[in-house]
Amino acid sequence: MPPSSIAANPRRAAQGREKWATFFGTLDSPNVRLLAGGLLIPNLISLATMASLVDIGLPPRTIAIALYASIAILARRIPFMLTVALFLAVLTFDIVQTLSLMFGIGLSDLMAAVDHARRINFFASPLYFALIVTLVMTTGLSLACLRPRAMLMNANIPVLFFLAQAFGVMDYVSNASPHYHFGSTMGRNEPIQSAAEVSGFRQAAGADGNNVVLVIVESLGYLKDQNARTRIAEPLYDQSLTRDYTITSGKTVYFGSTTSGEMRELCNTRTFYTEYVQNDTNTCLPDLLAARGYSNIAVHGFAGGMFEREQWYPTIGFDQELFRDELVKTTRRVCGSAFAGACDADLAPVISAASREAGKQGKPRFIYWLTLNTHIPVAPGQALTDFHCETDGGFFGRPKVCRMAELWHDVFAVVAKIARDPAVAPADILVVGDHAPPFWSRHDRAQFEPGQVAWYRLQPRRASPLPMRDARNQQRASTDDADSSRSAQ
Structure with missing residues (x-):
């Protein structure tokens, strides 16, 4: 060199x-x-x-x-x-x-x-x-x-x-974004609009002695795409179910998180649950049905101590509560990541068995089911439904939305099963979301209508139909959407 x-x-x-x-x-x-x-x-x-x-x-x-x-x-x-x-x-x-x-x-x-x-x-x-x-x-x-x-x-x-x-x-x-305008505090002075009220479910519950089922689905927001909504709720429109039930659907305004959704549908109030149960006036749906001779059962796949549900559920009228530990002993499967608990897809036999056991007393039953597995973050690969989410988000185009939709479909499949089970049927049934999914991705959130949750009502055909109430003082009535008044004939 x-x-x-x-x-x-x-x-x-x-x-x-x-x-x-x-x-x-x-x-x-x-x-x-x-x-x-x-x-x-x-x-x-x-x-x-x-x-x-x-x-x-x-x-x-x-x-x-x-x-x-x-x-x-x-x-x-x-x-x-x-x-x-x-x-x-x-x-x-x-x-x-x-x-x-x-x-x-x-x-x-x-x-x-x-x-x-x-x-x-x-x-x-x-x-x-x-x-x-x-x-x-x-x-x-x-x-x-x-x-x-x-x-x-x-x-x-x-x-x-x-x-x-x-x-x-x-x-x-x-x-x-308008998605951030529906916190529980913002809804305190807004008129209450529950799916139970606008769908006619609350008025029908207990009127003819049928069993009553209320399912609040974690994060079941109102998808903008009607085809996507139809895909999720497909089990409800099976001919074996529509033969015995009239199916209607729509949307309603929500404010707040899961407990706010529970208060909205169970008690027709926007008051925070800790405040409400201190001055319980026996106007929640379980209390009203108990006065009509109903036996009331609450089912939730997570720990009963979360948000003190094991304490305030009995206060508003529930006789029996089934939480994670007891459910998993029967189902022998755990789903979820951060919110690990019983798998929603496995609960049809458990709910039917609880209804059958309570029915031995000769009383009609009110069954309340708060689902779990679609809580953010959703664990992949645990749904029984397969929408091929790994391929560009499948039918929904967004992988996280698609995985959540698979689990929603599982919930509707369970609802369809218990609606046909003689241990529960015939029953007045309402399925409604608690709030829209709080996705961290703005693109995923954009798939849903801000401030709205979906609801589906199953009414026994032998019952006299009760009209849906007009949702006044709100942006739109729940039944304005193209599929809101959809009836499976």
């Missing part, structure tokens, strides 16, 4: 080291630290979604964005431990606000959910695990950037202020 080349190599190496040193020196500059700790890192997930790097749609976080930037500015002049405390306080506000809007949960609901979070296996869900790890890492990195107060004193504050304002506006414009 020529001597000149030998001499050049160390020179190039030195130049390379100098460039890297300059690069890292720039990264360690006051301005970069301020922008990273006050804007870029705390809002990393929002930035990634805005750039379409990940398919996660968050609600607007405008206030949180401004607060993170404010803490970065304050960090120049306050003790680091105070910076840590303020940052964690804003992080808590950010998480609470985001979850509240995402899942339609009011503050009282959210506090109850936090209290019962120990029953949920968050780390069983890859998505929840990734989100938790991301939050921990971004929090640590943000605080590391904001630690050197002396260096931050030389940062350009107007630049951070301007960029934070601009990003806050962009975040609001990009993420504002």
